[in-house]
Amino acid sequence: MRKIGSLIILMWIAGSGSIHADPDPVELKAFVEKPTVYLFDRFVYQLDITGPIRSLPEPQIRFPEGLSLEGPPRTSSQVQWINGSWSSRMTYQYHLKAAREGAWTIPPATAAYQGETLRSRPVQVTVVKMQAGAADERNAPDIPRTGLDDVFIWASVDLAEPYVGQAVTVTYELFTRLPVVDYQVQQPPAYSGFWAEEIPIPKNPQVTTRKIQGIEYAVAAIHRVELYPTVTGELLIDPLRMILTIEDKARDPFDSMFTPFGSRFRSPLLNFKRQESRSAQSLSIQVKPLPGEGRPADFTGAVGKFEMKTGLDKNRINVGEAVVMKVELAGNHILATLPPPRLPDLPGFKVYEPKSEDISAFPARPGWESRTFETVLVPHRTGDYTLPPLQYSYFDPDPGEYRILKTQPISLHVEPAPGMDHGTAQITGADGSLQVLGHEIRYIKTGTDIHPYKPAYLQPWVFMLTGLPVPALPLIFWYGRHRRKMMGDIAYARAFRAKGESQEHFKSARTALQKGDARQALDEIFRGFASYIGNRINLPATGLTLGSMLDEFDRRNVPRDIMDAVKTFWQDLETARFAPGEPGMEQVENLLAGGQTWIGRLEKLKLKPVKTAIGRCGSK
Amino acid sequence: MKRAAMILIMMVLVPRVRADESYQALFSRANRHYEAGDYQTAGSLYRSLERQGCRNARVYYNLGNCHLKQGSIGEAILYYRRALRIDPRDGDIRANLELARSTTGKPIEPVEPGFIIVLSGVAREWVSDMEITVITLLFYLSGLTTMAAGLITSQRRLKRRFLRWSGILGLFFLLSGCLLADRIADNHFREWGVILKSGETARNGPGNHFAEVFTMNAGYECRIIRHQSGWVEIVLANGYTGWIPVEIIEVI
Numbered sequence: 001m002r003k004i005g006s007l008i009i010l011m012w013i014a015g016s017g018s019i020h021a022d023p024d025p026v027e028l029k030a031f032v033e034k035p036t037v038y039l040f041d042r043f044v045y046q047l048d049i050t051g052p053i054r055s056l057p058e059p060q061i062r063f064p065e066g067l068s069l070e071g072p073p074r075t076s077s078q079v080q081w082i083n084g085s086w087s088s089r090m091t092y093q094y095h096l097k098a099a100r101e102g103a104w105t106i107p108p109a110t111a112a113y114q115g116e117t118l119r120s121r122p123v124q125v126t127v128v129k130m131q132a133g134a135a136d137e138r139n140a141p142d143i144p145r146t147g148l149d150d151v152f153i154w155a156s157v158d159l160a161e162p163y164v165g166q167a168v169t170v171t172y173e174l175f176t177r178l179p180v181v182d183y184q185v186q187q188p189p190a191y192s193g194f195w196a197e198e199i200p201i202p203k204n205p206q207v208t209t210r211k212i213q214g215i216e217y218a219v220a221a222i223h224r225v226e227l228y229p230t231v232t233g234e235l236l237i238d239p240l241r242m243i244l245t246i247e248d249k250a251r252d253p254f255d256s257m258f259t260p261f262g263s264r265f266r267s268p269l270l271n272f273k274r275q276e277s278r279s280a281q282s283l284s285i286q287v288k289p290l291p292g293e294g295r296p297a298d299f300t301g302a303v304g305k306f307e308m309k310t311g312l313d314k315n316r317i318n319v320g321e322a323v324v325m326k327v328e329l330a331g332n333h334i335l336a337t338l339p340p341p342r343l344p345d346l347p348g349f350k351v352y353e354p355k356s357e358d359i360s361a362f363p364a365r366p367g368w369e370s371r372t373f374e375t376v377l378v379p380h381r382t383g384d385y386t387l388p389p390l391q392y393s394y395f396d397p398d399p400g401e402y403r404i405l406k407t408q409p410i411s412l413h414v415e416p417a418p419g420m421d422h423g424t425a426q427i428t429g430a431d432g433s434l435q436v437l438g439h440e441i442r443y444i445k446t447g448t449d450i451h452p453y454k455p456a457y458l459q460p461w462v463f464m465l466t467g468l469p470v471p472a473l474p475l476i477f478w479y480g481r482h483r484r485k486m487m488g489d490i491a492y493a494r495a496f497r498a499k500g501e502s503q504e505h506f507k508s509a510r511t512a513l514q515k516g517d518a519r520q521a522l523d524e525i526f527r528g529f530a531s532y533i534g535n536r537i538n539l540p541a542t543g544l545t546l547g548s549m550l551d552e553f554d555r556r557n558v559p560r561d562i563m564d565a566v567k568t569f570w571q572d573l574e575t576a577r578f579a580p581g582e583p584g585m586e587q588v589e590n591l592l593a594g595g596q597t598w599i600g601r602l603e604k605l606k607l608k609p610v611k612t613a614i615g616r617c618g619s620k
Numbered sequence: 621m622k623r624a625a626m627i628l629i630m631m632v633l634v635p636r637v638r639a640d641e642s643y644q645a646l647f648s649r650a651n652r653h654y655e656a657g658d659y660q661t662a663g664s665l666y667r668s669l670e671r672q673g674c675r676n677a678r679v680y681y682n683l684g685n686c687h688l689k690q691g692s693i694g695e696a697i698l699y700y701r702r703a704l705r706i707d708p709r710d711g712d713i714r715a716n717l718e719l720a721r722s723t724t725g726k727p728i729e730p731v732e733p734g735f736i737i738v739l740s741g742v743a744r745e746w747v748s749d750m751e752i753t754v755i756t757l758l759f760y761l762s763g764l765t766t767m768a769a770g771l772i773t774s775q776r777r778l779k780r781r782f783l784r785w786s787g788i789l790g791l792f793f794l795l796s797g798c799l800l801a802d803r804i805a806d807n808h809f810r811e812w813g814v815i816l817k818s819g820e821t822a823r824n825g826p827g828n829h830f831a832e833v834f835t836m837n838a839g840y841e842c843r844i845i846r847h848q849s850g851w852v853e854i855v856l857a858n859g860y861t862g863w864i865p866v867e868i869i870e871v872i
Contacts, residue, residue, distance in 0.1 A: 317819075318818070318819065318837065320723055320837055321818040321837055321838070322691045322818065322838070324691075350723060352689060352690060352691040353657060353659065353689050353690070355659065355660055355690055376690065376691025376692075377691075378691065378693075378723050441685055441688050441689065441716055441719060442685075442712040442715050442716050443685075443712075444651060444654050444681070444682040444685050445677075445682055445712070446651050450643050450644060450647050450669075450674060450676045450678055450679060451643075451674075451676065452673050452674045452675055452676060453675050453676050453706045455749045455753075455804075455807060456749050456750035456753035457753045457800060459753075462753055462757065465757055465761065466757065466760070468761070469760075469761070469764045472764075472768075473764075473768075476771060477771070479772060480771045480772045487774060
């Protein structure tokens with residue numbers, strides 16, 4: 001907005017220049033936008049160098065310590081050719097902050113030009129402290145304007161000197177002469193030293209008009225905060241910064257090309273919106289301490305005006321049954337920060353932690369809130385009880401004194417529990433359960449093992465282990481039978497071991513072959529084959545002849561083709577063994593392979609003796 | 621193949637790890653609220669854990685604490701009982717359950733139970749589901765193994781010894797199996813409940829027009845016999861039987 005202000009000044013100066021067309025002497029002029037500013041407020045000190053000059057000198061200036069310079073000056077220049085002569089104007093804008101209270105004189109600025117020293121006049125600026133609570137002065141004509149703005153935000157408090165803990169409402173109002181279509185908080189203040197709570201305001205606030213220094217502004221409260229000072233002394237409320245969206249209707253679309261200020265865009269209906277940042281002024285308030293005199297012992301820091309009422313949800317209950325005591329506290333203080341009213345000692349009752357309901361509006365008094373605390377009481381004994389009154393202390397800032405709220409005592413009749421002897425005065429007296437009630441609840445579990453629980457008997461591994469014996473049982477039975485047969489049935493045992501024994505001979509044959517001893521290999525092949533046949537048909541291997549083997553095969557119903565093939569193999573083996581000269585290695589290898597092949601095929605045959613009419617054949 | 625197996629394992633394990641992490645985060649948050657004295661918020665967070673399927677003794681116990689702190693005796697007993705089902709020997713759960721029970725008024729004198737009921741009750745109170753399952757499995761497998769050894773061995777003396785042991789282990793298996801079956805029936809087929817409201821009256825039939833039989837306090841534990849048109853028939857530990865509206869009872 002200051003940029004726009006600068007532009008307006010420039011345009012105004014330019015307009016003035018066009019009226020006074022005669023060349024002027026070179027001049028250095030200084031002025032401030034307002035002679036009186038509030039502490040911590042920002043304002044502009046401006047230097048104008050005018051005259052028929054083409055190159056403009058840079059002025060020199062030192063500001064007093066009470067006014068701090070915020071950044072380098074902003075400059076702008078304008079050159080005009082009027083009636084055959086040059087006229088130039090250079091503007092320097094210095095943005096200053098009123099850092100200290102008092103009357104300050106900005107000394108003359110100087111600038112060197114053609115061997116001469118241009119000098120401005122000194123400027124007086126008075127910095128005054130903002131008087132908080134000046135809300136009513138907003139209609140007064142001396143409300144300061146934050147620059148040459150058509151739009152500014154003004155902060156005010158409803159109370160300049162609150163007590164610590166007393167609510168102070170800060171209202172931020174938007175003063176505007178331009179259509180502001182939207183706004184939002186850009187940077188909320190830190191509110192150091194306060195407990196702050198924002199008070200919601202409708203997005204379309206109520207708009208009024210006010211005149212300030214003869215200029216009419218549309219005014220609307222756009223932000224409101226309730227502050228509760230937590231410390232005493234002078235507290236500063238930092239400026240609130242907001243982003244405003246301002247609409248400029250039906251501007252020249254080409255205007256934006258020459259206007260470097262603000263982020264501007266063109267709407268479809270030739271409406272232009274730009275966003276501007278504005279800060280409200282800072283405020284300071286003086287927080288008074290609460291008086292120590294007359295402070296009640298149970299005072300917990302409540303400042304304001306309060307009301308309290310209590311009640312039970314029922315007045316007749318049984319022993320051990322829960323009754324709920326409701327305490328409603330209402331007041332114009334922010335209730336979320338206040339502890340619940342303390343219950344008096346209630347002997348004979350188990351008192352649970354109070355729980356509170358949400359804070360709600362208190363319809364009986366506008367602007368007040370109410371909060372209900374519920375405490376569960378469980379009586380241990382029968383009888384008529386009078387619950388003592390509750391007490392709540394607070395500080396009332398209007399008269400500046402402490403006050404104590406007291407409720408009425410409440411009656412409660414406790415009857416024996418169902419199933420209990422009506423004459424019993426004390427349900428828990430004899431069995432010691434009263435002592436149990438005195439114990440505190442054991443603390444919660446805080447470990448990390450919170451896997452979802454699934455009963456063990458539904459876990460897959462349980463099913464697996466349960467089903468494991470099903471396939472194992474037949475195996476166990478088979479193994480038992482096998483063991484028994486191995487120990488009692490020679491033919492079974494020999495047949496079971498037949499292949500293994502023959503494989504050992506074949507292994508020796510292979511070793512002999514590797515050593516080049518073909519004859520030894522042939523002997524081992526024969527022994528292996530003969531021992532296999534002997535074991536399978538339960539005959540001694542030594543002395544086993546081709547004829548006896550074929551007879552046994554015939555008795556055991558071995559297929560004819562296998563019998564013929566085995567016979568051929570046996571003969572080939574015999575021929576090779578007893579042939580004169582050294583047998584060929586390839587022939588031995590073929591016989592070894594043939595032996596293994598035929599043993600493999602015979603292994604698939606049962607070779608059991610066939611039952612005949614005269615009985616079971618074969619021998620054991 | 622190895623990669624496929626790894627992917628399969630990751631697919632199975634990763635969601636569980638993530639779920640456990642989210643349970644842990646929620647559990648820690650609830651614990652912080654409890655520590656700050658905000659039992660209502662803590663309770664709702666524990667309940668959301670339960671709703672998400674995280675039925676765990678710690679969650680139930682802490683939830684019971686939240687209710688006990690707020691004076692909801694019925695709910696407190698309900699959740700302690702649920703916690704105790706999972707972890708029956710936990711001292712904290714038992715202590716707080718006793719504390720909650722002691723606030724329900726005069727304890728109900730139970731009817732004299734038989735030996736089997738006592739045995740079942742003791743097992744239920746001291747042995748967890750996991751333990752009774754593992755014990756039963758051990759008896760089952762060791763009994764079968766000894767029997768198999770007896771069948772295989774050819775030495776008569778050894779065979780007799782194996783078979784005798786298998787018989788003994790078989791008996792233990794039967795006993796633990798009965799207890800396990802009782803536990804399964806308890807968890808899945810029998811219903812136990814806790815009365816949530818005090819001063820409620822049981823009637824001798826499923827309706828308000830039936831005669832009143834007895835009154836109850838919140839936190840009374842009972843066995844549910846059957847449901848009928850919004851009413852349940854219950855049996856208290858002292859053998860009292862009556863019908864109550866389903867709203868005032870919660871199944872454990």
